Amino acid sequence: MTAYLIRRLSQAILLLLVLSIAFFLLVHALPGGPQAVLFSPRMTAETRANLEHLYGLDQSLPVQYLLWFKNVLGGNFGNSFSDGQLVTTEIAGRIPPTLELFGAAMSFTLVLAVLLGVLSAVRKYSLMDYMVTVLAYFGISMPVFWFALILQEFIGVQLHLLPTSGRETCSIYGCATPFDVFVDGAQHLLMPMFVLSLLFLAGWSRYLRASMIEVLNQDYVRTARAKGLSPRTVIFRHALRNALIPFVTQVAIDVGLIFGGAVVTETVFAWPGLGRLFYDALSHRDFPILEALLLLGSASVIFLNLFADVLYSAIDPRIRYS
Secondary structure, eight states, rough: OOHHHHHHHHHHHHHHHHHHHHHHHHHHHTTTTTHHHHOTTTHHHHHHHHHHHHTTTTTTTTHHHHHHHHHHHTTTTOTTTTTOOHHHHHHHHHHHHHHHHHHHHHHHHHHHHHHHHHHHTTTTSSSSHHHHHHHHHHHHSSSSHHHHHIIIIIIIIISSSSSSSSOOOOOHHOOOSSSOOOOOHHHHHHHHHHHHHHHHHHHHHHHHHHHHHHHTSSSSHHHHHHHHHHHHHHHIIIIHHHHHHHHHHHHHHHHHHHHHHHHHHHTTTTOSSSHHHHHHHHHHHHHHHHHHHHHHHHHHHHHHHHHHHHHHHHHHHOOOOO
């Protein structure tokens, strides 16, 4: 296992290096480059030269990358073009809201996807299976931004059941007790969490259903049933544990797509997380923030896939790495 982890970590670091080069070149390939954001027609030549020197834009592109990468290794992603704040400070302030939304959506999606996938597989071709299938196809085909707007209009504007934007209102109107603070935060969280969960809940439940159906037809499952084991033991101890192996792979792969969905969801609901920060940085062409978020997003996907590989051996002890 140790040798395997070292090999995979080496591959992950090499991949991140290649991706950092690709992201740096792609961001700087935007029309006009950083100069179009930093410079204005009223600036003097001296001011332009000072700004170019300050941000290292007077160097060649390979030198700019090397300087940027050297700073990244030291934890410095530079300063934002929009307000001059450190990029690390900007990102650090947006991490808690994103973790809150991401954690809630992932927990809700995983629990419900496993439950619906198992029930659909066990009761294959039943009325419940057909209902779950219809709902799954609805979720897969539903555009995230459109569904978010419909929820905002119907639940927030028409019925006034939940707030339509933001993370909390206690700072504006005040909350009497900690319980009121919790309720306020939960109300703001429900709609963006459900929207972010919808697409992945549909796909993951169908994926686990197919995996469970395949496992339930295996000889060892029939043997377990023949030994007189209870249906619950057969399903959850023998079948589900093996069906989860490809499911874990799919979940790890979809982490990057979840971040993409978070950009749309956080923008529509004005949720102050990394997705909203990415959208704002892209709108204002804030190059340092874009480069930092792209690199951090790629790193999270790569290392979560590595974590999924390690998780296989915990799910199925028969799996060993060399």
